[in-house]
Structure formats: C-alpha cells, structure tokens
Amino acid sequence: MSDERRPYSSPMLDGPDRAPSRGMLYAVGFEKEDFSKPHIGIASTWSQVTPCNIHIDRLAKESAKGADAAGGKAVIFNTITISDGISMGTEGMKYSLVSREVIADSIETVVGCEGMDGFVAIGGCDKNMPACVMAMARMNRPSVFVYGGTILPGCATIKGKEEQLDIVSIFEAVGKHASGEFSDEELETVESCAIPGEGSCGGMYTANTMASAIEALGMSLPNSSAQAAVSDDKMRDCFDAGAAVLNLIDKGIKPRDIMTRKAFENAITVVIALGGSTNAVLHLLGMASAAEVELSIDDFTEIGKRVPLLADLKPSGRFVMAELVRIGGTVPLMRMLLEAGLLHGDCMTVTGKTMAENLANSPLVYPEGQEVIRPLDNPIKKDSHLRILYGNIAPGGAVAKITGKEGESFTGKAKVFDSEDDAMKSILEGGIQDGDVIVIRREGPKGGPGMREMLGPTSAIMGRGLGKTVALITDGRFSGGSHGFVVGHITPEAHEGGPIGLLVDGDEITIDAVNNKISVNLDDEALQARRDNWTQPEPRYTRGVLAKYAKLVTSASEGAVTDKYL
Numbered sequence: 001m002s003d004e005r006r007p008y009s010s011p012m013l014d015g016p017d018r019a020p021s022r023g024m025l026y027a028v029g030f031e032k033e034d035f036s037k038p039h040i041g042i043a044s045t046w047s048q049v050t051p052c053n054i055h056i057d058r059l060a061k062e063s064a065k066g067a068d069a070a071g072g073k074a075v076i077f078n079t080i081t082i083s084d085g086i087s088m089g090t091e092g093m094k095y096s097l098v099s100r101e102v103i104a105d106s107i108e109t110v111v112g113c114e115g116m117d118g119f120v121a122i123g124g125c126d127k128n129m130p131a132c133v134m135a136m137a138r139m140n141r142p143s144v145f146v147y148g149g150t151i152l153p154g155c156a157t158i159k160g161k162e163e164q165l166d167i168v169s170i171f172e173a174v175g176k177h178a179s180g181e182f183s184d185e186e187l188e189t190v191e192s193c194a195i196p197g198e199g200s201c202g203g204m205y206t207a208n209t210m211a212s213a214i215e216a217l218g219m220s221l222p223n224s225s226a227q228a229a230v231s232d233d234k235m236r237d238c239f240d241a242g243a244a245v246l247n248l249i250d251k252g253i254k255p256r257d258i259m260t261r262k263a264f265e266n267a268i269t270v271v272i273a274l275g276g277s278t279n280a281v282l283h284l285l286g287m288a289s290a291a292e293v294e295l296s297i298d299d300f301t302e303i304g305k306r307v308p309l310l311a312d313l314k315p316s317g318r319f320v321m322a323e324l325v326r327i328g329g330t331v332p333l334m335r336m337l338l339e340a341g342l343l344h345g346d347c348m349t350v351t352g353k354t355m356a357e358n359l360a361n362s363p364l365v366y367p368e369g370q371e372v373i374r375p376l377d378n379p380i381k382k383d384s385h386l387r388i389l390y391g392n393i394a395p396g397g398a399v400a401k402i403t404g405k406e407g408e409s410f411t412g413k414a415k416v417f418d419s420e421d422d423a424m425k426s427i428l429e430g431g432i433q434d435g436d437v438i439v440i441r442r443e444g445p446k447g448g449p450g451m452r453e454m455l456g457p458t459s460a461i462m463g464r465g466l467g468k469t470v471a472l473i474t475d476g477r478f479s480g481g482s483h484g485f486v487v488g489h490i491t492p493e494a495h496e497g498g499p500i501g502l503l504v505d506g507d508e509i510t511i512d513a514v515n516n517k518i519s520v521n522l523d524d525e526a527l528q529a530r531r532d533n534w535t536q537p538e539p540r541y542t543r544g545v546l547a548k549y550a551k552l553v554t555s556a557s558e559g560a561v562t563d564k565y566l
C-alpha cells in the first residue's frame, strides 16, 4: 500500500518511532494490517439532545462499514449538536449559530490531530450540516457529507380534521392558543403528535434546505438529501458514503476540487427552486469562506433573477419533505434545472463523476400528476423568493424571504424592541396591530450575540392571523419555518451602530421586495442627528464562548464566520 493514499496517517503511524500511536490504536480495535490502510474519520453529530440527531450513531456505524469494506480503516468520533427547535425563543438560542463554528472547529481539530486521510461527516440539524462542510473545506481532505434524513410528518385530528403536523405546527399553535382559537387540549394534541420520531424538521426548513444545497454543491451522494431518516435508502447512503471516500482518495479528488464557485452557484440555484430557508444565505457564505471561494450576498440576487421557485413545500407551501421523497427526491428537479441551462453540469462531485454524469445515470423521474414540484413554465414565482435588500436601514444588505403570497411590498409604522423576548411578549399580549412593522434589534451576530432565529415571533404573528398585515425586520435571523413579510440579517447590526439601532416607534418603514429596498422615511440629516446621540451598548457577555464569538464573528453579509480576519 503506497503512502500516497495515507498522506496524513503515514507520518503518524509508520516506523518504529510511531509504535506508541499504534499501541494506542490496537486498543480501539486496529489490527496489524489496518495500519497500512487509509485512516478514515467518521464525524458523528449523534446526540440525545434532539430527534434530528438521535439516530446518527446508527448511521455512523454504517458509514464506517462502508469505508472498511472499501479498504479503509474507519474510526468514529463524536462532536456536539444543539437543537433550535428546543432552545428557540430562549436565551439558550444565542448558542445556536455559535455551535456551527464549534462543530466545524471540533471536526477540524480531530481530523487534524488524529492524522485522518479522509472523512465522512454526518449531520442532521441545521447548524451541524454547514459546520461539517466547513470542516471539509478547511481541511481539504477527501470527504463526503451524509444527511441524517427527514422526519416523517405527525398526524392528529384537530377540530374534526385530520392534519399533517411538524415542529412549525406547534409554534403556530402557540399563536392560535394565545388568540383563543386553540384550547389547552388542542395545543397539547399538537405538541404531542407533531414530532413522531427520528429525523430533521420536516418542511423545507433549514435542515432540508442545507441537505439539498450540499447535494447540489456536490458534497453528498445523489438524492441523499431526499431520504427519510428511517429508511433503507438512508442506510445505503451511509454505507456508500464511507466507500466513496476511498474512491476520492484513489482519484485524488479533494473538497476544494468540488466546492468551486460554479458549485456554489448550483447550490444557490437548487435552494431557490426548492423555496429554501434564509439561513442558506448565511451558511453558503460561511461554507464558501471556508473553501476560500469568492461569494457575496449579491450573487443570490444575480442567480435569483433567472431561477424560479418551483417547490410547493412548507413553510409557505402545502407539502413536507417526505412528499418530495415519495415522488423521487431532488435528482429529477436538478435534471430539469440542468436541461434548462440553470445548473452547471461540469462540476465535480463526491461520486468522482460530474453533476451531469450523476444526473444522466439516475433513472429517477417524477410521476405524472405530482403537485410538489411545478414545471419550469408554471412556477410558483418566476424569480427567487430570497431577496437581498438594501437601503438606509440596511446599507450592508439584508435578507428577506418573499414567496409572493405575502404581497411584494409593505409600508407600516415601526414598533421597536431591543430583544426577541420583548417582541414575543407584545405579540402574544395583543400589542401588535395591522400595519405595524415589528423591529427586533440587538439580536445580530455580535449584539445578540449569535443571531437568534425569530420562529417564535413569526409563528405567533401567523397564529394570530396577522401574517398579511404585519411585517417584521431584524438584525437577527429566521428559522427555515418562518414565513410572512419578514426581513432579517440587517447589516450593519444595531450593536455596530447600524441604522436599525436608530429607529424609534412610529417611524415609517417601507419594504419593497420587487426593487429590493428597505428604507425608513427619514433623510440623511435626520438619521445623522440620531447617530450623534447613539452610544454602543455594553456587550451582553464578557466571558465564555458567547463573548469569544462576539469578538471574532463577521457580519451576516459575510456569513457570520469566526476565522476570517485573524
């Protein structure tokens, strides 16, 4: 066995002076012949913390089998995960985006420290997925991402009607309960039935969005983003991913050969066609930064002009991910996009083949009469739902998710809150009226810190029936489950002196998603006068991981990464 296949493990394991390392590894299950095989890490985000990751140890074992069967020697290691669905709306949620960096750092640390020649990384919840890919981009060692797979919908009879439920149904039920539409008993029915088992949140929320984006990027196996967590397909995907790493080692294909600028364009295209989460903007920028690929928020606008929204998926559409799985997954959609000239077919992927070759080799097609994915000539929206807005509230950019169902422009009066908690309280207590623009600030990457997701407020707005008459803007971000007239990632954030921090109750705010503008009806002089009286708030944390994060993190428009300007 040549050392070419073992560039990292050979210096660690070969020769008499490396006997101690081998001695340690005999004790974790290595046999003599294993020392001449490529050393393959299997990064597992297994945790009992969340249903998204509860099964990942099973998947990791399967990937290890695949790597071993293909001639490698696999070693499984763990990293952490957190759960947005559980911590949402609490102080704890400030750790959510931070965890993306911690997970990327931890995978880099183990792969780097233990001399792994390649690795599989398995993620199931929103942040651990971009984190896995960021680690792959940083390390640039042959690697394959595995998605834990989608959860199935929960079912319950509510007000005499059989309903399909998921995590967002519970968040919206909270708003319905607050407005009196749901009784205590109905709320309990929803909460106890919505999450039936293993897998990631079931709509086109952030986990399914990022899984699809990573597949389109070429870093996971074809159609692996559209598989149920509990399925034979997912088990096969895990085995094949382990084996695929050995193929990449043999062919000398590294993540940065795959994660090119064109591959990121493919990922953006698929996210738009699927109606994906605003978090895709943040995470793709973060992943591109790790791969040292030039990508900016304005690329979403350019690509968004030509790519239509085709998927009728939740949160704003009708179907859940399990329905997309049932009709054939993401491959037929990607083939449609490729044939229309909207995808680059020449991008390399983890199969060792190009995107076009993978799509041509797949027998999958959508059945006649399916309603989940619209044809290109009858889209839900002819261009992107992800809008990058600029204006005197967001000179550095902002991200909105406007599918058109909410209308395309909104003018209203500001109701300003210095935290998500205050805003949520006001919405639940009936303090928000038609025509209000709820402003939630000091929730940015540095100011929050950690850019909490505003699923509580956006769902409470929906649950209270204010979805079409109220808008929400924030320097924080949104859940993939958020919908309505909402604008996040406002840059610069309030903590950095951004104009969102200068707004007061009653200011007239206009959001124009056709012309991509967000502005307050104040001239430069009036804004400057307010700026002259502004002082930077004290940081909310001065020790620990949140304080470290706030010091290092870049703006949302740069992907909120922590290793860029060191």
Ligand SMILES: CC(C)(O)[C@@H](O)C(=O)O
Pocket (backbone or CB within 6 Å): 084, 085, 126, 167, 168, 201, 205, 206, 207, 277, 279, 453, 478, 479, 480, 481
């Ligand atoms: C809890 C959710 C819905 O999974 C959220 O974290 C998301 O961003 O999609």
Ligand SMILES: [Mg+2]
Pocket (backbone or CB within 6 Å): 084, 126, 206, 453, 478, 479, 480
């Ligand atoms: Mg989330």
